[in-house]
Amino acid sequence: MGTERSDLTSIAPKKTSGINRHMGFSWKTYLKRYWTLYLLLVIPIAFFIIFRYTPMSYILLAFKKNNILIPPWKVEWARNNGFQWFLKAFKDQDFIIALKNTIFLNLLDLVIGMPMPIMMALLLNELAYPKYKRITQTVLYLPHFLSWVIISSITLRLFATNDGIINKLLGTSIPFVGNPNNWRGTYIFLGIWKECGWNTIIYLAALTSISPELYEAAEVDGAGRMRKIWHVTLPGIRSTIIVLLIMNLGHILGSEFDRPFTLSNPQVTEASKTISIYVYEKGINGQQYSLTTAVGLFQSVICVFFLLMSNALAKKFGERGIW
Amino acid sequence: MSIVNETNKLSSRKLRDGMIKSRKTRIGDLLIAFICLILMLLCLLPMLHVLASSLSSADALVKNEVFIWPKGWNIDAYQTVLTTEKYVRSLGWTAILTLICTLLSISLTVCAAYPLIYTNLKGGRFINFIMLFTMYFSAGTIPYYLLLSRLGMLNTPYALIFPNCISVFNVIIMRSFFFGVPDSLREAGEIDGASPIRILVQIYLPLSLPVIATLSLFYAVGRWNGFSDALMYLKKSESEKYWPIQLLLYNVIKNSTQTNEQAAQEGFFANGVSKTIQMATVMFATVPILLVYPWLQRYFVSGVTIGAVKG
Numbered sequence: 001m002g003t004e005r006s007d008l009t010s011i012a013p014k015k016t017s018g019i020n021r022h023m024g025f026s027w028k029t030y031l032k033r034y035w036t037l038y039l040l041l042v043i044p045i046a047f048f049i050i051f052r053y054t055p056m057s058y059i060l061l062a063f064k065k066n067n068i069l070i071p072p073w074k075v076e077w078a079r080n081n082g083f084q085w086f087l088k089a090f091k092d093q094d095f096i097i098a099l100k101n102t103i104f105l106n107l108l109d110l111v112i113g114m115p116m117p118i119m120m121a122l123l124l125n126e127l128a129y130p131k132y133k134r135i136t137q138t139v140l141y142l143p144h145f146l147s148w149v150i151i152s153s154i155t156l157r158l159f160a161t162n163d164g165i166i167n168k169l170l171g172t173s174i175p176f177v178g179n180p181n182n183w184r185g186t187y188i189f190l191g192i193w194k195e196c197g198w199n200t201i202i203y204l205a206a207l208t209s210i211s212p213e214l215y216e217a218a219e220v221d222g223a224g225r226m227r228k229i230w231h232v233t234l235p236g237i238r239s240t241i242i243v244l245l246i247m248n249l250g251h252i253l254g255s256e257f258d259r260p261f262t263l264s265n266p267q268v269t270e271a272s273k274t275i276s277i278y279v280y281e282k283g284i285n286g287q288q289y290s291l292t293t294a295v296g297l298f299q300s301v302i303c304v305f306f307l308l309m310s311n312a313l314a315k316k317f318g319e320r321g322i323w
Numbered sequence: 324m325s326i327v328n329e330t331n332k333l334s335s336r337k338l339r340d341g342m343i344k345s346r347k348t349r350i351g352d353l354l355i356a357f358i359c360l361i362l363m364l365l366c367l368l369p370m371l372h373v374l375a376s377s378l379s380s381a382d383a384l385v386k387n388e389v390f391i392w393p394k395g396w397n398i399d400a401y402q403t404v405l406t407t408e409k410y411v412r413s414l415g416w417t418a419i420l421t422l423i424c425t426l427l428s429i430s431l432t433v434c435a436a437y438p439l440i441y442t443n444l445k446g447g448r449f450i451n452f453i454m455l456f457t458m459y460f461s462a463g464t465i466p467y468y469l470l471l472s473r474l475g476m477l478n479t480p481y482a483l484i485f486p487n488c489i490s491v492f493n494v495i496i497m498r499s500f501f502f503g504v505p506d507s508l509r510e511a512g513e514i515d516g517a518s519p520i521r522i523l524v525q526i527y528l529p530l531s532l533p534v535i536a537t538l539s540l541f542y543a544v545g546r547w548n549g550f551s552d553a554l555m556y557l558k559k560s561e562s563e564k565y566w567p568i569q570l571l572l573y574n575v576i577k578n579s580t581q582t583n584e585q586a587a588q589e590g591f592f593a594n595g596v597s598k599t600i601q602m603a604t605v606m607f608a609t610v611p612i613l614l615v616y617p618w619l620q621r622y623f624v625s626g627v628t629i630g631a632v633k634g
Contacts, residue, residue, distance in 0.1 A: 036520045037438035044435035052457040058466035128352040139363040145612045147548030149569045205628040257551045283465045296463025
């Protein structure tokens with residue numbers, strides 16, 4: 001696994017191939033031989049230019065007046081040296097709430113949601129019956145394949161305050177999705193329910209690369225199940241955990257749309273409104289394009305910043321990081 | 324690497340089976356198996372509940388008598404869904420859309436990934452960079468929306484097909500898989516005078532069926548479950564005919580909860596009927612995927628692993 005990871009870090013893995021052996025280099029023979037490769041790349045590159053890089057020119061709008069009738073570079077600059085919309089966003093109570101909610105929900109996801117798949121992977125790893133293990137894995141992957149629309153429609157039935165099955169079974173009437181704090185709990189729980197099994201895949205793969213000799217040695221030393229997990233298994237998957245931690249930290253201000261949007265309801269908007277929903281409501285529904293482009297830019301920049309920071313931090317502690 | 328892993332796994336299993344287990348270990352094993360059973364139930368019960376609800380009578384549903392076994396067996400809800408034009412059209416359209424998008428996406432992913440394994444390709448590093456860069460920095464929701472509006476794609480089915488037809492993540496998975504194919508095969512082809520395209524079609528693609536299956540599953544699931552792009556890009560009422568099933572379902576459920584109180588006043592029955600229909604629609608929207616993914620499990624597990632390690 002170690003050797004494989006090193007070539008992901010360099011952008012183009014170094015491998016020798018047939019072309020190397022040509023003595024001189026001539027564009028003519030080169031193109032004659034490989035022009036078809038460029039042909040294959042034409043549509044993908046066109047895709048990236050049109051749908052990924054052209055939108056970046058609209059980022060300019062974040063510093064311009066709210067006008068989409070003419071191209072963004074022709075629009076007049078916004079007030080406050082172009083920072084009008086950023087200032088406006090931070091004065092907007094709705095945005096502050098959305099920002100807080102995004103960070104809070106993501107932190108909860110990180111703190112509660114991240115250890116779960118690790119524990120589940122350890123559990124599956126200890127499962128002694130191979131066939132049963134396979135079935136368990138298949139079933140645990142199921143929720144990953146459900147959309148948030150489906151999950152929210154099931155949730156609304158199961159967790160309903162008065163006539164939901166859960167409350168009926170418990171003999172209570174807890175408003176699981178009806179008050180902000182409970183809603184947060186339900187949101188986190190559902191996130192874990194959906195992705196926990198799926199996220200074990202990567203840990204289970206890392207676990208298979210731990211040498212069995214280490215377990216043998218530990219057994220000879222008289223280590224029980226828990227001690228083996230603590231001293232062999234966990235250190236064996238440490239670098240995987242750190243890579244995923246970096247990725248998650250990078251997304252601390254990123255926000256999903258489907259999950260909060262479909263689970264939200266009018267009683268809990270103070271908890272459920274995240275930046276993605278704010279952008280949708282103010283931008284697409286409210287046509288405040290400059291303001292919401294500014295918010296999106298802020299979000300993207302912070303994401304990149306966090307990713308770089310956490311990667312640097314991981315490297316400082318002697319880990320490999322993600323590049 | 325995978326072969327080494329397999330042997331490791333095998334030897335550790337042999338090791339575990341070969342050793343005489345202490346009583347404590349055996350109790351531990353059973354306990355773990357039991358916890359796994361509970362976790363499985365946790366994943367399955369909600370779906371079973373939906374299935375049972377969709378097969379129950381409206382009356383039983385309103386009285387909340389259904390848990391995981393249908394009460395008052397009937398398939399009226401399914402009949403209603405299958406005879407309501409709105410649902411049938413949306414399901415059919417989503418299926419066609421998913422097929423188109425998956426075919427397009429997988430072809431473009433191969434096109435993007437294959438040239439990159441020629442590491443001496445002039446400009447290959449640059450092309451690689453412009454792809455990877457978009458994974459870390461994206462323009463954001465509104466710029467995408469404005470672009471589609473400028474291209475005249477809003478409220479057309481193109482808005483659901485093109486903007487996300489290549490996922491960089493999947494290109495990386497595909498490329499890593501291609502890298503795993505021994506170079507000697509490609510060199511043998513080159514010596515025989517085969518063009519790069521011919522090498523792709525005759526050597527790489529046949530060897531890559533597992534990863535193609537995996538990525539097709541990812542693309543298909545993404546499109547079938549896709550919701551937010553339809554919500555944002557198909558706003559006008561005349562584009563309602565292009566609504567994928569997820570958006571339709573979302574609106575049906577939202578409207579039914581909004582009119583819940585009203586329905587309650589009009590009598591429970593109407594509300595119950597709509598609930599069974601909703602549950603039948605949920606079944607229609609999930610079953611196609613649930614039927615497919617277990618068969619591809621072996622493949623997607625390795626796909627995810629490559630992706631995560633490379634990502």
